[in-house]
Amino acid sequence: MLEQGGGRIVFITSISSYAASVNRAEYCLSKAALSMSVALYAERLAASGIQVFEIRPALFGPT
């Protein structure tokens, strides 16, 4: 992406990025870290033409 002058990165997080579920702490912690990664990468890569987005789903049915 740097070589081609830009691009887009999409992270799929979860409502668990900010809503605590005590029975799945590892999942919540890892999703919260992913959300912060979006902010950090977005800031770091903006000047290189790379956009970073976070898609945060919640309440999905079985597919």
Place this chain on the structure above:
Amino acid sequence: MIAAVEKSYEDRIAGGLVPQRRLGEGADVAKAVRAIADGLLDYATGQIINIDGGFHLRSL
């Protein structure tokens, strides 16, 4: 077991848990990714896009 959980959510959704009154499905995420990939959000970065039927909204 999945059916039992799904049924309990159907009841809660009917009661207003999700403003848009349904559970999400894969295509809901796919469409959001496509909007980004198609370049429809060119002047934006670091954005959080909630695909949750409005569940994140606080209301009184």
